[in-house]
Each structure stands twice: as C-alpha cells, then as structure tokens.
C-alpha cells in the first residue's frame with residue numbers, strides 16, 4: 001500500500017511538543033477559503049509550473065506535487081531525524097490535507113511509528129467516520145484538532161462541509177480520554193466575532209479537561225500566490241490579517257477561561 005504525500009517537514013516546532021517530523025498527506029475533503037496549503041487539497045499528484053530565476057532570467061520549471069510513498073520509504077525519512085526528536089521529547093506529526101482521508105495508510109504508518117517508539121500526533125479536521133477514528137485511537141498520543149466555526153451554516157459556507165460530525169468526533173475523543181490541542185484559525189469577519197468565540201469557549205470547556213492547549217492561528221495571505229499556480233479560485237481577497245492586539249486580546253480571553261494558549265501553534 002502507498003500513501004500520497006506532498007511534503008515532509010523536518011525540525012518542526014509548531015506541530016506538537018518538542019522537535020517533530022511532520023508528514024503532509026495530500027487530499028482533503030474540505031475546501032476552506034483561507035487554506036494556506038492549497039497544494040494539499042486534491043487527492044492526486046499535480047503537475048505545476050514554477051518560475052525559477054537564474055542569472056536574472058526567469059525559467060519555467062515543471063514539477064510534480066504529491067508522491068506515492070510506502071510506509072518503509074517514509075520511515076527511512078523519519079528515522080533520519082530520530083536523535084532530534086528523542087532529545088527534545090518530540091515525535092512524528094501526521095498532517096495534511098486530511099490524513100484520515102487515507103485512513104488505512106495512516107493506520108499502517110502510525111503502527112510503524114509506534115514500533116519505533118515515537119510519540120505520535122495526528123493533525124485532523126475531524127471530518128471522518130467514527131470507524132476511521134477508532135482505528136487510530138490507540139496509535140495516536142495527541143490529536144491536533146481544528147475548530148473552525150461553531151455555526152453549522154457558516155461552517156458549510158466557508159469549508160464546504162457541515163461541522164456536525166466534526167464536533168461529535170471531538171466530543172468522542174475527549175470522552176475517550178485523548179489529549180487534544182485545539183487549532184483555531186482566526187479569520188477576521190468570518191469566525192472572530194463575539195458570538196462564535198463565546199460558543200467555542202463554551203464547547204471546549206465542556207470537554208472535561210481533554211484540551212491541553214489552544215493554538216490560535218492568525219490568518220495570513222502568504223499562500224495567495226499558490227492558488228493561481230494550482231488553478232484554484234482565491235476567495236479571500238480583501239480579508240485583512242488579524243492584528244497583534246486582536247490576537248493578544250483573544251489569547252487572554254481563552255487564558256481566562258482556563259486554557260493554555262499559544263498564538264501560531
């Protein structure tokens with residue numbers, strides 16, 4: 001069996017505790033307006049043209065984004081960084097896209113990571129079947145779990161899917177006693193209003209202490225140029241990036257509710 005992977009990030013320090021190796025699975029059932037990894041959305045390898053500069057001139061270069069890899073190939077890559085991960089109490093994070101969209105391959109890779117003794121984290125949208133989630137429950141030490149909007153209609157509008165299954169799965173993971181880092185993209189005018197913040201806080205407080213950290217991820221427009229490259233529509237034109245003061249205010253709000261909070265993960 002092979003998995004479709006679009007990137008491997010070494011020495012990652014924002015994807016869970018310690019220094020980590022993060023593997024990015026290609027393919028996501030959501031299509032968030034603000035996605036900064038549009039290259040991770042389609043579940044197939046993609047040919048794109050990038051422009052490289054050489055001696056002041058532009059040269060178009062064809063590249064393939066997404067590579068089918070075996071668990072063995074990935075483990076060889078991961079094991080190269082073993083010493084950094086072990087000495088920093090880090091580990092391996094499986095991200096995307098949505099890693100659970102390649103559920104069987106994800107399970108095999110987690111099994112291999114566990115055999116090697118690594119701490120494992122899965123960064124997920126939570127938009128998956130309960131059966132899929134159960135398969136990786138015991139193999140996953142930490143879930144990095146996205147909470148994008150509490151209103152179902154708004155969630156559907158901005159991500160393409162309902163939030164119902166996502167919130168039910170989050171409640172399930174908390175009830176199973178799993179450790180959770182909640183990842184909240186902060187998008188001005190879309191999910192940073194009073195009502196949504198209040199509902200999010202109330203929901204997270206109801207998860208019985210399973211939330212070990214809240215990561216507030218400020219929206220940025222750095223990925224805008226990628227959309228054209230991948231032939232996708234960029235729908236965030238005119239949406240401002242949140243200011244430092246607004247982010248700090250939000251952080252204090254979550255801290256007062258009793259959460260450990262980081263800006264930027």
Ligand code: SF4
Nearest residue numbers: 028030031032035097
């Ligand atoms: S869930 Fe993540 S990877 Fe998928 S579209 Fe949304 S932001 Fe992009």
